[in-house]
Amino acid sequence: xxxxxxxxxxxxxxxxxxxxxxxxxxxxxxxxxxxxxxxxxxxxxxxxxxxxxxxxxxxxxxxxxxxxxxxxxxxxxxxxxxxxxxxxxxxxxxxxxxxxxxxxxxxxxxxxxxxxxxxxxxxxxxxxxxxxxxxxxxxxxxxxxxxxxxxxxxxxxxxxxxxxxxxxxxxxxxxxxxxxxxxxxxxxxxxxxxxxxxxxxxxxxxxxxxxxxxxxxxxxxxxxxxxxxxxxxxxxxxxxxxxxxxxxxxxxxxxxxxxxxxxxxxxxxxxxxxxxxxxxxxxxxxxxxxxxxxxxxxxxxxxxxxxxxxxxxxxxxxxxxxxxxxxxxxxxxxxxxxxxxxxxxxxxxxxxxxxxxxxxxxxxxxxxxxxxxxxxxxxxxxxxxxxxxxxxxxxxxxxxxxxxxxxxxxxx
Amino acid sequence: xxxxxxxxxxxxxxxxxxxxxxxxxxxxxxxxxxxxxxxxxxxxxxxxxxxxxxxxxxxxxxxxxxxxxxxxxxxxxxxxxxxxxxxxxxxxxxxxxxxxxxxxxxxxxxxxxxxxxxxxxxxxxxxxxxxxxxxxxxxxxxxxxxxxxxxxxxxxxxxxxxxxxxxxxxxxxxxxxxxxxxxxxxxxxxxxxxxxxxxxxxxxxxxxxxxxxxxxxxxxxxxxxxxxxxxxxxxxxxxxxxxxxxxxxxxxxxxxxxxxxxxxxxxxxxxxxxxxxxxxxxxxxxxxxxxxxxxxx
Numbered sequence: 001x002x003x004x005x006x007x008x009x010x011x012x013x014x015x016x017x018x019x020x021x022x023x024x025x026x027x028x029x030x031x032x033x034x035x036x037x038x039x040x041x042x043x044x045x046x047x048x049x050x051x052x053x054x055x056x057x058x059x060x061x062x063x064x065x066x067x068x069x070x071x072x073x074x075x076x077x078x079x080x081x082x083x084x085x086x087x088x089x090x091x092x093x094x095x096x097x098x099x100x101x102x103x104x105x106x107x108x109x110x111x112x113x114x115x116x117x118x119x120x121x122x123x124x125x126x127x128x129x130x131x132x133x134x135x136x137x138x139x140x141x142x143x144x145x146x147x148x149x150x151x152x153x154x155x156x157x158x159x160x161x162x163x164x165x166x167x168x169x170x171x172x173x174x175x176x177x178x179x180x181x182x183x184x185x186x187x188x189x190x191x192x193x194x195x196x197x198x199x200x201x202x203x204x205x206x207x208x209x210x211x212x213x214x215x216x217x218x219x220x221x222x223x224x225x226x227x228x229x230x231x232x233x234x235x236x237x238x239x240x241x242x243x244x245x246x247x248x249x250x251x252x253x254x255x256x257x258x259x260x261x262x263x264x265x266x267x268x269x270x271x272x273x274x275x276x277x278x279x280x281x282x283x284x285x286x287x288x289x290x291x292x293x294x295x296x297x298x299x300x301x302x303x304x305x306x307x308x309x310x311x312x313x314x315x316x317x318x319x320x321x322x323x324x325x326x327x328x329x330x331x332x333x334x335x336x337x338x339x340x341x342x343x344x345x346x347x348x349x350x351x352x353x354x355x356x357x358x359x360x361x362x363x364x365x366x367x368x369x370x371x372x373x374x375x376x377x378x379x380x381x382x383x384x385x386x387x388x389x390x391x392x393x394x395x396x397x398x399x400x401x402x403x404x405x406x407x408x409x410x411x412x
Numbered sequence: 413x414x415x416x417x418x419x420x421x422x423x424x425x426x427x428x429x430x431x432x433x434x435x436x437x438x439x440x441x442x443x444x445x446x447x448x449x450x451x452x453x454x455x456x457x458x459x460x461x462x463x464x465x466x467x468x469x470x471x472x473x474x475x476x477x478x479x480x481x482x483x484x485x486x487x488x489x490x491x492x493x494x495x496x497x498x499x500x501x502x503x504x505x506x507x508x509x510x511x512x513x514x515x516x517x518x519x520x521x522x523x524x525x526x527x528x529x530x531x532x533x534x535x536x537x538x539x540x541x542x543x544x545x546x547x548x549x550x551x552x553x554x555x556x557x558x559x560x561x562x563x564x565x566x567x568x569x570x571x572x573x574x575x576x577x578x579x580x581x582x583x584x585x586x587x588x589x590x591x592x593x594x595x596x597x598x599x600x601x602x603x604x605x606x607x608x609x610x611x612x613x614x615x616x617x618x619x620x621x622x623x624x625x626x627x628x629x630x631x632x633x634x635x636x637x638x639x640x641x642x643x644x645x646x647x648x649x650x651x652x653x654x655x656x657x658x659x660x661x662x663x664x665x666x667x668x669x670x671x672x673x674x675x676x677x678x679x680x681x682x683x684x685x686x687x688x689x690x691x692x693x694x695x696x697x698x699x700x701x702x703x704x705x706x707x708x709x
Contacts, residue, residue: 217632225423252546
């Protein structure tokens with residue numbers, strides 16, 4: 001009896017092994033183009049990791065249901081192998097290695113966050129696997145001479161650039177006094193470099209330059225300085241916790257500053273957590289649903305927003321939109337390359353010049369997307385306390401007028 | 413380096429007040445740690461994670477429309493039972509072993525709690541809004557959020573209640589007896605097992621209070637527990653076990669130290685300076701101890 005059991009287990013184990021290895025023998029299987037992706041489903045990036053995955057899945061669904069990808073006269077469909085990178089760069093690099101050498105994936109999608117993308121890029125580069133990523137904006141990704149890395153998003157140093165330029169413009173072209181507080185991570189430090197550049201070009205002066213720790217939940221010290229030194233602009237970048245902490249303490253300490261600009265307010269759902277206290281905050285965003293870019297698959301931002309909400313039950317943050325755009329880029333490149341040869345696909349990717357619902361996409365030699373500006377939206381609340389994000393800059397895309405300077409707390 | 417503290421004298425006042433209010437809150441967490449360290453000889457690395465868990469309880473009350481200040485009552489009650497649960501599952505197996513084993517065990521609990529909280533509540537940073545206003549002092553040059561004043565006040569109330577309870581109640585006396593000499597207490601009829609469980613529960617309840625207060629004053633996140641563990645560990649080693657006024661004082665001292673480090677060295681060194689101070693104090697104590705030993709020779 002025991003022996004029989006053993007044989008059954010053994011045979012089924014072998015069968016299971018064979019079947020999985022057939023499935024995972026990737027690249028192009030039958031009519032499927034298999035892409036590999038490691039995303040953060042657990043760990044500290046898990047919420048944005050899930051947005052990334054949902055964005056990918058949404059685009060796969062849409063492209064497959066609208067006729068798939070035509071290469072060499074045959075129609076293919078997208079499929080993605082996912083692994084959970086646990087928000088851990090080492091794990092992400094291992095998984096990239098695994099996807100390429102074990103699962104034989106020949107095309108990759110990016111993970112969430114600059115840090116993890118940085119860990120995976122050397123691996124994909126080594127094997128010559130084209131990777132289109134949608135969530136790594138750090139400038140250092142694009143200065144290493146990677147040939148197979150393409151990012152659909154604007155690089156980190158441009159995130160708050162537009163805020164400084166707008167402030168200078170409103171100041172009659174004269175330089176402004178800037179206070180800034182940035183978390184000490186790759187992304188926020190790149191945002192900071194962007195501000196330094198913008199300050200230099202516009203003749204602005206940086207009067208407070210604070211760095212925030214990773215375990216940040218108190219920035220009262222910075223705000224006290226802001227109260228005393230009265231800058232024209234306060235810039236904060238520290239992921240979600242930075243945005244939430246800033247609004248909480250600014251409203252509690254009644255810090256008056258004419259312009260407050262931040263990153264990651266979208267993910268922080270500022271107005272949901274803080275209501276009217278978040279009013280007038282400016283947020284840098286890669287995408288907003290009211291932008292009027294168009295494409296064949298998702299039509300436009302508003303339609304994408306509605307479809308995504310229907311499918312996943314929540315409104316898409318820009319992290320989801322940019323992830324969806326990555327697949328549109330891949331589809332376009334495969335069709336133009338008309339081949340599955342990695343080199344040809346890579347060259348086709350490099351020659352990408354298209355408009356998607358998310359924005360125009362055209363890659364610089366370093367791999368970053370240079371044809372899509374960042375937008376700034378402002379949190380604007382009506383008298384009943386309902387708050388909305390309205391695009392206010394750049395002017396071309398604005399759907400509301402920027403309220404500047406921000407009214408003082410005593411007058412609100 | 414930034415010497416604004418000297419250029420703007422009001423910043424000094426602000427830093428001191430902020431530090432003291434913050435320190436009182438730290439002291440509450442540290443008191444829980446000192447209590448269980450003294451009674452059970454366990455250094456609880458999961459202290460900060462218990463704090464965060466307590467914060468999530470207040471946060472969920474806030475989500476369901478209950479004012480988060482009630483979390484100060486509800487959270488310790490729930491945390492008390494969670495504490496007893498942890499004691500029954502893990503701590504009672506390591507309580508008589510050496511310190512190293514207990515540190516390992518609580519370190520494991522800490523990782524487990526972090527991941528479970530991340531799994532259950534997500535990786536988003538959250539906070540509960542109390543809607544308390546702001547107090548302005550000195551021609552509004554010094555600003556104190558009322559939520560900070562509230563949390564310091566609640567911490568003091570809880571600390572006083574606990575001290576009275578330890579002095580007057582039967583369980584309190586049993587806890588103190590066990591801390592002095594567990595064996596003798598046992599011989600005299602104290603159920604030390606029960607005392608240990610209660611002590612761990614009380615510690616978890618204190619963490620619950622502190623967590624609820626932190627969700628009102630700052631933000632919470634599954635991975636934010638460690639700095640609270642480090643701070644309370646430091647306060648306890650400075651103050652010594654069973655020295656409540658010492659815990660309160662060194663808590664406030666640490667709070668003020670942190671605020672000044674923030675202004676002078678920069679926010680990025682705020683938590684770093686706490687770690688540095690910890691190392692310095694450990695070295696100093698060791699130095700002092702070794703001198704004493706030589707003297708005894």
